[in-house]
Amino acid sequence: MYSQDPDWDDVVPLPQDDGDHPLAQINYSEEYAEAMAYLRALMAKDELSERALKITEHVIDLNPAHYTVWLYRVKCLAALEADLKKELQFLNMKALKHEKNYQIWHHRQLVVNRLGDPTGEQEFIKEMFEKDSKNYHVWSYRQWLVKRFDLWEKGEIEYLNTLLEDDVRNNSAWNHRFFIVFSRGTPVPEDVIEREINFVEESVFLAPQNPSPWNYLRGLMNRCNIPSDRVKKLCQHYAPLDNPARIKSSHALDLLAEIMAMEENGKESAKAFDLLATTFDPVRAPFWNYRKASIAA
Structure with a gap:
């Protein structure tokens, strides 16, 4: 306990302070309440010392979601010019x-x-x-990492291929x-666009x-000049309008309805929306009927 440690004798x-009559006082453990009381005293006088760094670690062990303590730890690390590689090892255990x-993850960033x-972050x-x-x-941190250190070509697509092969x-x-x-x-090169379309086709098969590759394909269409x-x-392979019994994907049917509408083929587009509303996604029938009416209008 800090109250019995001579190294903390100078700290009050x-x-x-929750006031005289707190409405819903949190029942902290005695250990946590004491540690925070001593850390609060250091923060009040902005002491950036080794003991301040050490007590932040203690409080984080007790409550790893205490963002104020994490921010104070960052200040201590900077003031002490601490070994940041060692800090990453500490973060590895916590993560x-x-x-x-x-x-x-914010602290790690x-x-x-x-x-x-x-070095070592992708691993x-x-x-x-x-x-x-x-x-x-973790995904948010990875996106920041790629952007911050220009890691676009550093094995990202290859790693994503592995993850998507697994799931x-x-x-x-x-x-x-x-x-x-x-x-x-x-601009995205043509060979990359072709690679991505092929990857979508393999994934859909x-x-x-699975809605993910269909949504990805829709994104490709919006960003690139892909022939409809x-x-x-x-x-049409997964949602043949002329043979509804062979339709395998409501997502293919949805995208097909949009393409038919873009090509001003209102009859086929309406047929696709009707199939979605009545057979393949009746839970959202009002939405599909609304889409059909909007295109007709």
Whole structure:
């Protein structure tokens, strides 16, 4: 306990002040309440010392979501010119234990940005994805990492291929793929567009009713000058309007309805929306009927 440690004799702890009659006072443990009281005293006088750094680690162990303590830890690291590689090792342990903690990943971003070197980060992210390949915080950090250190061509597409081979329904991986292909602000080469269309076709073959590749294909159409016939043929393969019994994908049917509308083929577009409303997605019948009416108008 800090009250019994001679190294803390000069510190007057500042207990949390919730007023005279708190309405819903949190029942903190005695250990946490004391640690915060001593840390609060250091923060009040802006002490950026080794003991301040050490007590932030103690409080983070007790409450890893305390964002104010994380921010104070950053200040201590900067003032002490601490070993940031060692800090990353500390963060690795915390991230593996608290996978969905936002503060850990924000802190990691600040540390790596200050370090100016992403060595080992992609490998650690891979370790995180082995625990949960759809962790939103980790994907957000990976996007920042790619943009900050210009890692667009550093094995990202190859790694995404691996993830999607393992789970073609990993919508987070599809989202990151779109980010990698389209977020550099430069025109996408024709061979890359062709590669992505082929990848979508292969993915749809594995799971026709998976919405992710169809949404990705819609994004490709919006960003690139893809002939509608190329996409229409794929849609018609999985959603033949002349043979509804062979329709395998409501998502193909939806995209086909849009393409038919763009080509001003109102009759076929209306037929596709009717099939969605009555047979393949009746739960959202009012939406499909609205879409049909909007196109007719």
